[in-house]
Amino acid sequence: MSNDVADGAAAVDGAVLRTVLVNGIAASFEAPPATVLTEVLREELGLTGTKVGCSAGDCGACTVMIDRAAVCACMVPVGRLAGTSITTVEGLTGDELGERLQASFLRHAAAQCGFCTPGVLMAARALLGTNRQPTRQQVMDGLGGVLCRCTGYQAIIAAVLDVDAADPVTVRPTSGKAVGASIERVDGRVKVAGTDVFGDDDAPDDALVIHVIRSPFARAAFTFCDLESFVSENDGITAVLTARDVPGVNRFGVIAPLADQPVFAEHETRFAGEAVAAVVVLPGFDFSSIEFPVVWAALNPLTSPALALHPAAELVHTDRPANVLVEGFVQTGDVDAVMPSCAAVASAEFDSPFVEHAYIEPEAGWAEVIDGLVVIHVTTQSAYMDRASMAEILGVAEHRVRIVPTAVGGGFGGKLDLSVQPFLALAALRTGQPVRITYSRAESMASTTKRHPSKLSVSIGADSNGRVTAMSFEGVFDTGAYASWGPTVANRVPIHASGPYFIPNYRAHSTAVHTNGPPSGAFRGFGVPQAAIAQETLFDELAGRLGIDRLEFRILNALTAGQRTVTGHVLEGGVGIRDCLEALRGPWADALTRAQSLNRANDRRHRSGIGVAGIWYGCGNTSLSNPSTIKVGVRSDGSVVLHQGAIDIGQGSNTVISQIVADAIGIEVHRVLLRSADTSITPDAGKTSASRQTYVSGMAAYLAGVSLRAKLLAMLDASFDSEFVFDAGVLRCHSDGVARSVDLRRLPVDADGFVVVAVESYDPPTTALDHNGQGTPYAVFGYGAQLIELSVDTATGRVQLHRVVAAYDVGKAINPQLVVGQIEGGIAQGIGLALLEEYLPGRTNNLHDYLIPTIGDVPPIETIIVETHDPVGPYGAKGVGEHSLIPTAPAILNAIHHACGIRIRSVPATPTKVLAAILKRGAA
Amino acid sequence: MFSRPATLDDALVVLSDADTVVLSGGTDFYPQRLNQMTVGRSPEHVVDISALGELRGIAETGGGWRIGAATTWSDLATADLPSSFDGLRCAARQVGGTQIQNVGTIAGNLCTASPAADGVPALLTLDAVVELQSLTGSRTVALDEFITGYRSTALRHGELVTAITIPDAFRSESLDTRTSGVRSGDSTDADSSVYSSFVKLGSRAYLVISIAMVAALIVLDGETITRARIAVGACSPVATRLPALEAALVGARIEEAALDSAVRSVALDLLAPIDDVRATGEYRRLVVPRLIVDALLACRTPVAMRTQVAMPTGGTATGGTATAGTGLRR
């Protein structure tokens, strides 16, 4: 009964052997017929290029072609595939058009993390199969069913349109010229081939599977029934793990002194989705129909900071009085004295909801124990922090844990905290067998961190010349059930809330408050995007009141080198905000004319408007040591190997660090062989967060490269500026007219296989902040500004974006194409924050109720790169990862006001809110 | 258990068993069973109807049109159909994204009976009839009686939806003498013609469940509406026609002010919109009159034009649904 149609009405119960045509080859497997195609491709046929992001049709990561039509493989029963021909991303190899498409994706850097890429490629391939020369609109229609959280889609559209590029150029810089060149991502080929290995891609076939039992209530007490008989009575169940099975400390947290989150709740859960137990089952065992023996008693949750701050409120953590986790404070000058005398003061209250990272790859990994060493393969942004936390949880020394990061399908801050790691380690230790886990989309959304909801109360005053003289900021952040990165948000916000402007009298206070919400953690910008909404929209109000053009108002107040920041830090150079804003003058004038003429020409219903916002953002941890170490060495065959532990979550650190190290050594970048993060191989390059990798790890790479160069030239007895080559195993150089050489093959080899090696560390020079928040919190700031053009349908409240122009001071663009990619991706997330995204615990744990921008929601983006050369960063470079997201939402809100006169102070600006504000204004 | 019968008779035999459930495109079926690892091992008996070729396709019948139950949205979007189907075809192109349209079926949409099912309003304006078959016989049920409430239908145990039929009455009444397949919008001399449209309001460009949607089907005599059918979705447990409004529109000129006053002259009390994650009920109440006018005006936009969002800046569309003058966002 291998032919499906011939099955007739005969019912099939259980697995049957069937054969389907996949990528032109007849593939046989055994599976029950209702099994979905993704499951068979990935688990039975080993074709893991097809990704799973939701299993519900919402993300399109699983897109394959069946008989040339794009379909979501997560909803196709394998029982109906006889006689069809299936093409997966693996099948693009050898397909002329498919390979062109892949090459175009590489040229345009259309794959960042690469997790959506197989689905995007397959949707594009299907489109091109029926429409060989699609328009931009047709590309969007064809790809509208695939979500990408990294790229902002512009590079994807460009890549599809450019599939037939006549003479594609490959950027291949000569030695010493890699910095500043848009070289192809060093890990790009595996991403477009679908062969990059993500968290769920390489677990052993026999790995046991872990299912986590989670609280359905925001707060609940619970008791287990008889767990022992639960295990013994269910054949497929191998073990159950609860808090009692944690051998070390049942607490973790990214900020060690505040570690408060249990692996498994002990008596009471503090948020909906918190784990209480894990069940380890045999591979293939259907756990969905198993009832886990736990009894819940729902308790009254604290659902908002307002409730949590009430004097009579119960405490989420008994050792945190008033439910306050931390406060942050920065003060300079005398706000109270100056504010009353300001010519204009703008004040308002703002709020924002939980926002979900919605990376397309859910948390996943696998683990095994080898000779007492717990090896965890996992999608993570922070291998070394993971290792430290795991050692605590397991009660072992750090060297007994090895974290091997897989490719990361997007992180944005959400994969900095532990997720699957403890379950994997505990289950592997308990069973002695390899174990695996992959979160469902719902589980990922319910149990991992979110952007902090905020309630802000802000006043800003300016003198009659338009100079901002005073600002006060009071922010309450819902930090949820556990500390996570709450302190980072509370500290970063008061430093950044001034925006990139000179404000002599300033007071900013923030409070991180515990509730029974999901833990709020790190999300691109650590609270600064929320603060920027307040500051930048109030700047517009002030400019309006003073009759000053909104862009000129910002230029007038822009911070310059030599001025004091609100923390009293005098930046010596590389303060590029003014340059960024000035770069927008031309586009601003054009946009203004365009909006005005549209408003004259259009019906009264559609109103056009433009908005601008600026930002600054400190790269690296706030006033804390956050060193990176990079190792680079030469092997006896003359190959250069870079041990780079800065985890590439799609942002491009593998590529950027390679470029920096190549130029520092003085070799061609394509000669650099990369060993990516692995706690047993690469030294600690810190976490991928706080826009620190290009700057901090980049500096370490620069220093290591220079050091290696110095060692090589010293061996040759040549001067530092001499040129050298590796001639197979021989290092050669011509210096002062003398030919010199060293035979590397004769040198002793170290444990890493190196004959010459350099290891260097870099830690940004910062100082602690005093009680008024004064000091040097960051060594380097990045700057940027965005201009948005949009229109508002005043009858429906629907906002339509038309264009973004983004000007960014990145110091030095190590790889301009990757910089543009970061900016476009950040803007897309900013659009989500501004218009779409609101995570409601328990209600929006899927990607059809929680809406992120699709390809049709991101308008064309023009990026202007401003290079001010930072005196501190490598080759003058600084970060841009988070900077890109921050100004988008305020610029959109400012443009909405310009278009139709309403002030939205509560994001997202949904059609419901926009229309209500329009009607309220009309009535007033 | 799982079976994929090769004939309709076999399918009906299987369906007559207890605990059977039909699997068509699977785009509602699978998401609803998300937590079930291996569908088909559970007690329910899944009947995959994808091998029943006779259930797929569109045919002109003596008295109208017959759309097979398993006809996909992509089939509909690319079919050559008269102008009265423009609205349905617009809806077809706005269900999810391409991947969903390639497998999702019209009967699946009706049987799921979501208040936001995009196929329902246009089919209501077409006076669609649901054709059902079981071992014991067949029957037909008007669409507005088939969907009986929030996610509930008149489908009985053992029954399969085999087709959706569209009577031709509307077209003959319209005095329209054109042959099918020629769009009334293209004809210059017809002084009396049939037009239809669909407007979907969602908060993003693709893959979005409607906040509200409107289908309109009208007959024009010159610039004057002589017949009108309007249906609104996502504003009541089941999408609904608005007979009072339909009556009020007769005689109205097809221009904004007249339509607006006609729409505002009737209480839309058949609608009972509620608050959900997508929008408030109040919001829906506010925008529906506007969407109705949009849908009526969109009737006259040639279908080819409707495949692009009207862009005020002349730049590239960024996915505004329900833009004035267009029934389509793509």
Ligand SMILES: Cc1cc2nc3c(=O)[nH]c(=O)nc-3n(C[C@H](O)[C@H](O)[C@H](O)COP(=O)(O)OP(=O)(O)OC[C@H]3O[C@@H](n4cnc5c(N)ncnc54)[C@H](O)[C@@H]3O)c2cc1C
């Ligand atoms: C990502 C995504 C986006 C979506 N977007 C939209 C959207 O924008 N608008 C919209 O309206 N819908 C949307 N949907 C829902 C869905 O795609 C449609 O309702 C589709 O038409 C369902 O058809 P199907 O063939 O896939 O149904 P199936 O999933 O196969 O079946 C759905 C239900 O109908 C029953 N059924 C199907 N066919 C028959 C039959 N012939 N006789 C009896 N019972 C039958 C099944 O038993 C089941 O209960 C979306 C779904 C997804 C996953």
Ligand code: FES
């Ligand atoms: S995994 Fe299939 S659409 Fe998300």
Ligand code: FES
């Ligand atoms: S590159 Fe698209 S999701 Fe990461």
